[in-house]
Amino acid sequence: MRLVAGGLLVAMAGLFLAARSLDHLHPAIGYVRAFAEAAMVGGLADWFAVTALFRHPLRLPIPHTAIIPRNKDRIAGTLAQFLRDNFLTPAVVARRMQRLDVAGAAGRWLANPPLANGRIGTGASRLFADILESLDQERLGGMAKGAIASRLRAIDLSPLFGQALSAAIASDRHLPLLDGIIRWAAKVLEANEHLIREMVHQRAGSVMRWTGLDETLANKIIAGLHKLITEMADDPQHPLRAKAVEGLERLAEDLQHKTELRARVEGFKAEMLENQAFQRWIGGLWESSRAALLRVARDPERVMAGKMGEALRQFGTTLQNDPRLADTINRFARRTAVGAASDYGDGIVRLVSDTIRGWDAETVTGRLENAVGRDLQYIRINGTLVGGLVGVILHAVDTFL
Template sequence: MNTRYIAGLSLVTMGVGFVTTLFLPENPYVELLKGGFEAGLVGGFADWFAVTALFRHPMGIPIPHTSLLLKNREKIANSLISALENELLNKESITKKLQKFQLMRVAGSALVKLAGKKRNRISVLDFSQALLARLPLEAMVPYLQSGIASIIRKTDAQALAEKAVDAAIRGSWDEKALDYALDQGRAWASKPETGYMLGSIAQQKITEAKVGGLMGFAVQAFAGFMNEEKLGTMIQQLLLSGIQDLIQPGNANRERLLAEIRNRLLSVAGDEEMLARGKEWLADKALQPQTEQFLVERLEEIRGALIEALEKEKLSGGKIVVAALRFVIRKLQAEQEMAESAERKVLSFIVDFVEANHYRLGVLLKDNLDQMNDKELVRMLEEKVGGDLQWIRVNGALCGFLIGLVLTCIQWL
């Protein structure tokens, strides 16, 4: 039953009871009831007046200090906004409540529970696939190119080159590079067509040589004696013999060659002008349309591979989601400081966000209140708190009735 009807019924009961006692014969019991109903009628009417005065003018009469909520709606709205901003949503209270909440632990438990269901794991994989498919790679690549070029320009090329040369020398990469070059040279020099080519070049250059006197006679005699095949074979053998000597560890020529390579590397690492030109060349190269096309193609390949891997994972039930979640949880449990730091950062973000934007809630509350007319505001308040206020009227009538009984007894005494 509506509390307003109950409150009205209590007041009517007191009124009817009082009127009835007026027509009953005089006796102590009637007098006692009359005193109780009279006091209950006064108490119920007084509480009706008080409760009604909160929302409207009683009986439509503009009695002073009535219709309090409507007269003070601006003050009430400002008080609610002030309480919301300064008491309910201030930084200290939010921080304390969130710290008691143990956000990371609750979030971890919730995620583990959700990941235990297959449909949730599949949903995560579907979302990941959709997100990957919708990534605007072509729009992202220019930013990626700019980032790469910026990193190249900001990099200390000399320090990087010195570290690279030092790492190459300590790792014997210079020797490995030399051995690789010698192996390739030996393979090339061992080919029959290489010997023929070298013999042809040598024969041609000897023929073209313009040397007079005894030396000229000797050269011409040598050229007549040697043909292209013999010359090629001889040069080929000389090359192979020289390469074989350079391959042997500890060979003096090998050591001198390695020393020269290392000196050249160190010289390059210390050449600031050349390194600056190299940096600028790389940065310009990173911004070229060809580089953009290359990056787009590589990113498309990576995206396709990831989508295909996620599709296979869906067929297996999405166990990778559970594995990833367990890895993160184990990592956070093992790194307690990292977990605490992460929780502090999350809490700080939430608190700062709420503190920076809680005024919007006040603005929203004020706007909504301003949009409501008096009737709508009264109706809303009566729906929310009017029911509890009507019990004041019921209690007033009952308390008045009991007090009336007590007062009548006091009069008798």
């Protein structure tokens, strides 16, 4: 396309010289000369405008040229700040999380838990069933629920979560979480494309707006971000995935050692334990467990894991049918996501900014110019043709006036 645009400009120059030498033969040749002359002006002007975006025309240090290389660091900071303000702010994450029913999804998943097999000896099972039935159900239930609640209060969940996350990362069980984050990022980008277009339009110069290059740049930036997300989804060794894993590792470390984060986890645990719906669930869980134990004890052929599966299915049903418990879990998920955006959003922004700043000016220029692609040369072609048409109109006005 560079050859086409340059060739068209050379053709207009040749046409101008030919028309100039033959101008005396017929008045109509004057229109051809005016077209070629104005087309050269338009083509040269647009060549200058397109070139000035990425480099100095003819390597001359003309003021206000090589715009992108000169503003590389500012572009990096602006793009990073755009990501921070429109994707990684707690308000944006909270607004997105409000649309997600985490508890409902967990409830639907728990409604069909996996099963496992096991047996109990006939004599031992009968003895266990007799003892279990002889105990006071109300008192035993109260003791069991109190023991569960006390045990939960005594457990420091934050280090456990941190250790579990570290173990998951060590065995690559965190990959589904990363894949989910990437899919979420793709949806967020798709929903906020208009913000990118608006930012590029507002920050573009008058030349870029006049030529329509701002819209082209916005489209290419959006396409580039979509391509980046797709590459992250397809390439397990992508560098941004490595950075995300570093963030998860830091989160696991913070869960185990950061006092402030541990206090927030403990606050959520206390709120859960005080929730009446959660207490009712504990009561229901004990009753279901007791009934399941009795059925297993009476029938040693029944699988123990299957009974635990019933308890899980009940919990899943409770999550789907109890609005207060579901709301508590959804609030926790929302606070966790918002806290992650607040704590680690700046790190992601710095990664983007430092990466772009680390590129040399030639790399930035080449990548952006190739990203915009053929449309840059179409601007030159259109400028040549439009300039020629304007020249014809002006020549006609001059002739008839």
